[in-house]
Amino acid sequence: MFRQQRFPRARTSVRAARQFVGDTLAEWGLSERRDDIRLCASELAANAVLHGVPWGREFSVRVAREGGIVWIEVRDSGPGLPTVRHPEPEAEGGRGLWLVAALADEFEIRDERVGKSSCAGFNVAEA
Known part of the structure; x- marks a missing residue:
């Protein structure tokens, strides 16, 4: 089972994407690891x-459940x-993918066509 939605290139889309994922998990009755997944x-x-x-394009967010993942x-x-960076403690950014890689059980970046x-x-x- 999966759900997918497109979002415009806008800062407000980050919150909307998080809400979409949270709503999807709730519809599927999943509360386990909800905070990690939304983050x-x-x-x-x-x-x-x-x-x-x-500029002028969109990105898509897909949430899928495949058995126990x-x-x-x-x-x-x-x-x-993108690459996972290991920023210095005083750096103001660059921790996003590092955080995802640390919280997720599996993480990959795929080069698409x-x-x-x-x-x-x-x-x-598993359900």
Whole structure:
């Protein structure tokens, strides 16, 4: 089962993406790891808005449940691939993907034909 929604390149879309993911989890009756999943969705959406989505384009958020794993996928059509950084403690940014990689049970960035997808998987109890 999955749900997908597109969002414009706007800072308000980060909150909307987090809400979409939270609402989807609630509809599916999933509360396990809800906060981690929503936080990671926010970080991936923020990364897309700030660094990935070209002006005038949208990004998509896909939430899927495959057995005991909930997947969050954020896809944009921008060039380049993001990397997990290890910023200095006094750095003001650069922790988003590091946080996702730390919280998720699985994390990958896929180079797509157009753009890229950032995917985070979370182990949950099977339905």
